[in-house]
Amino acid sequence: MINVWIPSQKEFENFRAECKELYESVQDKICDPNTFEFITENTFFFLFESEGKLIGGIYYYVNDDGRLYLNGFANRKKHNLCLECLKMSLDWFKGRIYAEAQNRASALCLLRCGFKRDEGNRFVITK
Numbered sequence: 001m002i003n004v005w006i007p008s009q010k011e012f013e014n015f016r017a018e019c020k021e022l023y024e025s026v027q028d029k030i031c032d033p034n035t036f037e038f039i040t041e042n043t044f045f046f047l048f049e050s051e052g053k054l055i056g057g058i059y060y061y062v063n064d065d066g067r068l069y070l071n072g073f074a075n076r077k078k079h080n081l082c083l084e085c086l087k088m089s090l091d092w093f094k095g096r097i098y099a100e101a102q103n104r105a106s107a108l109c110l111l112r113c114g115f116k117r118d119e120g121n122r123f124v125i126t127k
Contacts, residue, residue, distance in 0.1 A: 002055070002084060005047045007040045012047055018054050019047055026073045031102050048074075048085040055081050058089050060097070069098045079109070086113050090127060099123050 005012040020036040032039070039045055043059040056074025063069045070089070074082045086109060090097065101107035101121050115123035 002048055002050050002081070002088070004085075004088070005049070007045055007047075015047055015049055015054050019057055022054065022056065022075060023073055029102060030071055030073055030106075031100070032071055046085075046089055048081075050081065055085060058085060060089075060093060063098070067098050068093065068095065069100070071099065079105070082109055083112055086110075090114075090125065094127050096124055096126050 003011070005015065023036045023039070027033075034042075039059050039061075043061040045057060045059040047057050048055040054075060055078050056072060058070060058072035060068060060070050072082075072086070074085075090113060098118065099106075099110055099115060099122070101110055101123060107121070107123070110123045110125075113125070115125045118124040
């Protein structure tokens, strides 16, 4: 079973330090210059864990262009769980959702969840 925690929940605190460390270790790969504190306080941030082990985080935000985007990060070798987490989170939002894939694994994950290539490394899905 996958559990989802948001920063205001006490259970989130059990994973905060580990999640922050993971975010900071992949921050350059997901091209987000913001701090972990910024994304947990200023986006719709969701932490995913299963059986007491951190899977990763997905966060939604409105970009400068006024569009809803998502970004995320996860522990390695969790591709199938990442797909489940992403599919689950996509059900919580309506309309167009954009994402930018910075690598092949991210692009594959987006495509498997129903995203279509928009332009360049940007993908879009309409819910």
